[in-house]
Amino acid sequence: KNEVEQSPQNLTAQEGEFITINCSYSVGISALHWLQQHPGGGIVSLFMLSSGKKKHGRLIATINIQEKHSSLHITASHPRDSAVYICAVRRTSGSRLTFGEGTQLTVNP
């Protein structure tokens, strides 16, 4: 069992839909990252969270430390949001990031 689990693995949505991607982890962490991998392979860091909620444009990330769970929400989804979204946690000991397996999101026009 991976220390970081994401769901769903694949998600297809229609343009305009509200999207939620979930991440659960089983280790003690100091921070959680949401990353976006573009179809071309490049990776962009979307959020880094240690508590609460962050918002950037149409993207919202939340984390519940007690429940060891985080969600990434996309409002008014658009085809350009199609990408792999990856959750990664930074352990409380050391600087290593442990990754979930990613969620492949496809938004159809």
Added chain:
Amino acid sequence: DTAVSQTPKYLVTQMGNDKSIKCEQNLGHDTMYWYKQDSKKFLKIMFSYNNKELIINETVPNRFSPKSPDKAHLNLHINSLELGDSAVYFCASSQQGHTEAFFGQGTRLTVV
């Protein structure tokens, strides 16, 4: 200016060859990483370097060796390449502690 840059972007080579992938970061970060992404898009950490010292060495084959001439560079050397080494390799950097991780664009390695 690219924050984390990897070269080459694509690398096709034959089994048994030795190859290197270079990584440079201009962010002043003190920690750099190499990740291997398999066909299922799963990122697995290979190495982490902090201030030129190896702090985590995952159980990767000895054929893989990281080399860091200075804290802005972390190169990946692979000896005796095998078919199973085909993957996308990502370099990343961060500052020790609670900061963002910045990734390179990836190097797609194909071993034939």
